[in-house]
Amino acid sequence: MGVKELFSLEGRVALVTGGSRGLGLQMAEALGEMGCKLALTARKADELATAKAHLEQLGYEVLTIACDLAKSEQIPGLVEQVVQAFGTIDILVNNAGATWGAPAEDYPDEAWRKVLGLNVDSVFFLSREVARRCMIPKNAGKIINIASVAGLRGSATNISTIAYHTSKGAAVNFTRALASEWGKYNINVNAICPGFFPSRMSAGLLEKVAEGVIARAPLHRIGGDEDLKGAVVFLASEASRHITGQALAVDGGISAV
Template identity: 45%
Template sequence: MKNLFDLTGKVALVTGASSGLGVQFAKALARQGADVAIAARRVDRLEQVKAEIEELGVRCLAVPCDVLKTDQIVEMVQTVKEHFGHIDILVNNAGVGKGIPAEMQTDEEWLSTTRINLDGVYYVAREVGKVMIEQKYGKIINLGSIHSMVAMAGSPISAYCASKGGVLMLTKALASEWAKHNITVNAIGPAYFPSEMTQDVLAMEGFDAVVQMYCPMGRPGRDGELDGAIVYFASDASSYTTGQYLAVDGGWTAI
């Protein structure tokens, strides 16, 4: 029987891959045989991640890119295509998270979150989508959140929720639009996982009690527990799955 999760010969592009979940996603795809292009603003960290991925026996290309600068996105996509010849998988992971009370949030703070988390996802998907349409194949995986679906009592995350809710509907819209080109577009909705972005939240006094209250499994996610979801959406195992949102949240959004 064919291994539906084998990614040998595929090329994946992962944004926000200088730390945290982006690194985990890139390594998960590499372990399944995919060559990987990693993109982020912090070039020094990209080079370190590149070396770690190459130790897994695949090719890796590090490309600096700010997902709010469309000229850099166009250049990144062109560089990856020229280097590998094609782009089969996009993991749209770049994002930010900051809690600011809605009544105190400035226009600039609102836009900083919504632009990176939603506009940036669209800009990268648009440019990679052009390549995938031309080659008549593609797998796009957008990073949503449990906050694509639910908020949290008393938590000052209005901009984050709005942006991640937008990612969910953008995923559905692009999936509907590009299905005719043999491109699937899906989203993953993680709960709280250890990363550079969440370390302050996870360390907050009382957060363990919040997890106990909201998460049936009673704990944050662990390293590696998103790998199965990312590989599924990147592989032929999900060939008839598009426009979907998969919560990886210990049951958080089930109650």
């Protein structure tokens, strides 16, 4: 198999959560360019419609489904709609997430439950449903969990996001544990750990810390619109078929220093 064939995703079906904007949409663009049929889900139908129009203009086949992944009872229906439209799911990108800033000693109960519910619980419930319906029966699949460098280390003293850091640490070890269990089904489970990327969720935080992050990062930059695309294509493709249970930091090198 040649290198171009190893990276090709022609005819594959990718489900991307939180795919209507930001990092999710960027990764969907990359998967579509490499040949994937795209299923995007997010809570807001209007944002999904905008994303669908954008991706279809690029020539990609796109299904959008409004779904609140925090409500686990909606997950089987989501998977069913994708299967009905495309026949299967080959690639699952667990990207949807939430954060909430507050000092740990004052952190609201409802904030903790919201962040852990979406960033941890829904990732497991959706992965389980996709595996049961699609990946285990055909003995193949790629699951890519979008964690964070926040899951690899503690928080800076001026960043109070205890639930987010906890949830992303859970995502990293969830990746390792699931890879260990599902390797027998030829399912690769890996994580991408982005550093600081501009997004709606990070906008307020970046205003406070961007200058310091850039100064500390060996590459002296924060993430850009193209910087996750290669990583997600690699982990979704046969080029990574002998890689599982790994967490790839895409952060300009800041987690290495």
